[in-house]
Amino acid sequence: MSNQITIGVLSYQGSVEEHLHCLEQLPNVRAIPVKTLAALEEADGLILPGGESTTISKLLDIFGLMEPLRKRIEGGMPVWGTCAGMILLAKEIVGEPAHLAVMDITVRRNAYGTQLDSFTELVTVPEICTQPIPLTFIRAPWIEKADEKKVQILCRLHGHIVAARQGHMLVTSYHPEVTDDRHTHQYFANMVVSSAE
Numbered sequence: 001m002s003n004q005i006t007i008g009v010l011s012y013q014g015s016v017e018e019h020l021h022c023l024e025q026l027p028n029v030r031a032i033p034v035k036t037l038a039a040l041e042e043a044d045g046l047i048l049p050g051g052e053s054t055t056i057s058k059l060l061d062i063f064g065l066m067e068p069l070r071k072r073i074e075g076g077m078p079v080w081g082t083c084a085g086m087i088l089l090a091k092e093i094v095g096e097p098a099h100l101a102v103m104d105i106t107v108r109r110n111a112y113g114t115q116l117d118s119f120t121e122l123v124t125v126p127e128i129c130t131q132p133i134p135l136t137f138i139r140a141p142w143i144e145k146a147d148e149k150k151v152q153i154l155c156r157l158h159g160h161i162v163a164a165r166q167g168h169m170l171v172t173s174y175h176p177e178v179t180d181d182r183h184t185h186q187y188f189a190n191m192v193v194s195s196a197e
Contacts, residue, residue, distance in 0.1 A: 005192050008034035008043030010069075012059040014051020014084060018177035022185045023047075029189050037068055045078035045192035048085025050138065050175050053109070056084060057099040066100070073102050078168045078195045080188045083140055086171040094144060103169050104147035111142040111160070112173075120179070125155045125163060129183040135162065135174035142173050168195055 009019045011033035023031035034040050046069075048056070060066040073079050073089075081089045081103075088099045092106040112119075118139070122132040135157070143161035146153060155163035155172075162173040170191060176184040 003196070004028045004030055005044045005189065005196060006030045006032060006042055007189065007192060008032050008039060008046045010046060010048050010056065010060075010085075011035050012051075012063070013055050014049040015082075015175065015177050016049055019047050019049050019082075019185075022177050022182055023189075025182060026186060026189050035063065037065065040065060040068060040072065043077070044196055045080070045188065046072075047188070048079065048081040048088050049177070050083030050085065053084040053087035053099065057088060060099075070100050070102060073100065073169065076168055076195065078170070078188070078191045080170040080172070080191075082172050082175055082177065083138065086143075086173060087141055089169060089171055090143075092145075103166050103171065104150045105143045105161075105164060105166075105171065106145040107141045108144050109141050110139050112137050112140045121157065123155060123157060125184075127152075127154045127165070128163075128187045133176075133181045133183050134179045136176075136178050137162075137174055138178070140173040140175075143171070 020031045023029050089103040090105045090107040091101045094108045120134050120136040123135050124132045151164050151166045
């Protein structure tokens with residue numbers, strides 16, 4: 001990567017600082033918190049962090065960012081949703097109304113149970129890394145259904161889809177920002193670089 005790219009982290013709630021810290025460790029990446037339209041417009045790509053999806057959705061509405069964000073994503077801005085971010089991007093959520101509704105997936109919230117059911121497994125995600133990487137699940141969702149013509153399944157764990165990509169949109173059930181592994185952040189940075197080119 002020769003030119004610097006700017007990756008934003010939606011900064012209303014959730015694991016914001018952790019994602020910013022991970023991004024700052026990557027070469028040629030400038031990391032910024034995104035709370036305003038001006039900051040959103042500055043970002044070449046955006047991470048929607050883990051947290052509480054309903055709260056983040058309400059704050060997007062309150063701060064008037066829901067529609068501008070949807071338009072940027074529909075216009076091709078690379079976006080990566082981790083955990084709650086996956087829920088925000090899904091066109092369907094089991095038993096609940098959708099939020100941004102831009103990705104052709106159906107998601108089940110809290111599929112892995114409560115905070116006490118959190119776990120980490122070493123898994124190879126070939127598209128992201130040829131070696132096993134730690135995947136940490138914290139009150140995580142999983143993808144119940146994905147449009148097979150549009151969505152590329154990147155990883156299944158115990159029969160459930162936990163990572164997928166649809167063009168410029170990436171989603172992971174797991175939280176790479178709470179581990180020392182940077183492969184998923186680098187993968188997303190590469191997506192942003194490709195998009196900028």
